[in-house]
Amino acid sequence: MTGRFVLVHEDELVGVFATEHEAVRRGFDLLGAVPFLVREVPAAPPGGRPARTGTREAPP
Secondary structure (H helix, E strand, O other): OOOEEEEEEOOEEEEEEOOHHHHHHHHHHHHOOOOOEEEEEOOOOOOOOOOOOOOOOOOO
């Protein structure tokens, strides 16, 4: 199973798409020729739990 693709403009999530092509196409349709980001969000690893993110303080 593959991941999904997100379209981001400035600080806003514009949408989530099944393919990179759909995300890029929608970006140009909605935003025109301005910078935007299309990034793949990987599918959850086996077991269904996403990778841990964030930071933790080091023990004293």
